[in-house]
Amino acid sequence: MNLLLRIFAEREQFEDINSTKEKLQDLVLKEGFELNSKTYYTLAVCASYKGQLDTAMDYLQKALAIALASDSKEDICHAIFGLAMCYSHPKIGRQSDALKEIYNLQVFFQVYQMPELQASSLLLNADILKQMKKYDETIEILWRAYDIIRETRNVVMSNVLMGALADTYFEIGDKDMARTYITLALRSIDQENHRRTARMAKTLADKIGGETQSNFDLIFDEANHAVIEKKIGRIDFKNQFILLDLLRLFVTNQGQIYSKEFLVENVWKQPYDPAIHDNKIYVTIKRLRKLIEPDYEKPKYIFRAKNGYYMNKAARVHFEH
Structure with missing residues (x-):
């Protein structure tokens, strides 16, 4: 269910997100289902996509309580990460609390292998540090995330990472480096299936300004076994x-x-x-x-x-x- 919601979110299919939330609520109210930690987390994700942050935080607190009671490490980590995301939102503004939750997650990651969640927590950590104008630390954290994303080969996270690097370099004042990374992201994004990421990247490109065409004719993307050619775009080598x-x-x-x-x-x-x-x-x-x-x-x-x-x-x- 969470994967399906992520797909809906990336495609910006908000009606499907609303429908999913209503179906879950109907199961509880009409069928008498007991909500487990994963279901509360899913409801929180739905609420956060709709901008209902207080509701999302309430669901996440419940998800965390149930996960702690059942000692489900994976559910505990997802609930903690969800809370950190909500805390860091500008409307909430509890960055210090968000960082505490992220650092709590690091203890779990030392013992349990959850690479995608670990990479997501690093990206969130970097975003908070960037808001605090700690740019050197931000870039260091982003490259730590890169090492994990390279292994997972998660294309969406790779594009988010490049956008984060572009935004950070823009804040530092290095527009050339910012343009390089945002161009790389724009040329790598599947515009149809990853509409949300594409929209965010285009917004960032507009903010950076100037030429958004790459300074390079060819970009060899070692991590994803692909090449980006200036005119052709992304070329996947797959098993070649x-x-x-x-x-x-x-x-x-x-x-x-x-x-x-x-x-x-x-x-x-x-x-x-x-x-x-x-x-x-x-x-x-x-x-x-x-x-x-x-x-x-x-x-x-x-x-x-x-x-x-x-x-x-x-x-x-x-x-x-």
Whole structure:
């Protein structure tokens, strides 16, 4: 149910959120169901999406009490996180209480593996510190969140993180860095399915101002196995590991010519045999070009030399580790 609500929220389907809340309430009033901690948490999420923060906090207190009574660590952590989010809201303004709840969560995360909730708590922590104008600490916390998000490969959280970095750098006064991160976020967001994140990113881009086009022709997103090309947009490599390894080699050493022998031994991990590998290299380079070149007939990234292949040194490439 919580996952479904997150999907509704991202798609900004507020009628569906309201309907979900009403169905839960009907189950309680008409069917006599006893609410457990997860249900109270779900009701709190519904209320918070509607801006009913006092109601949400009431539900979360009940969720926490039930979770503590049953000693359900996962439910306890979700209730604490929900309270921290409500406390940190500008309408509530209890940032110090929010930070206390976040620090309480760190104790649980030392023992229990809940990576997505841990990353969410770090993002919230960073947002509070940014409100307090503690920018160095904010950036440090955001990069801690990045380490977790990279492992979970949660695309929505990755985009939220990039937006948070953009907003923080904007507050510091580094507009160029802010534009880089917000552009990366905008080009990565699924505009149809993640409307809420897209709307927030566009609002932030408008606030930052200036050019929102990337300063880079290619952005190699190592964490998500993807590339963002300036004209094409996001290109997912999915299970195309050879193509990804080949491109990684080229972008990390622009202008360096790699012989066919080197490519076979370092990408395919095989001894070079021209009878086997010459055509394989040709076909693979062709596939890679079709993926990343805006105009396949006039390549601007991967060039052929007499003794191998190389990445155009003039291409503006950014490597996201």
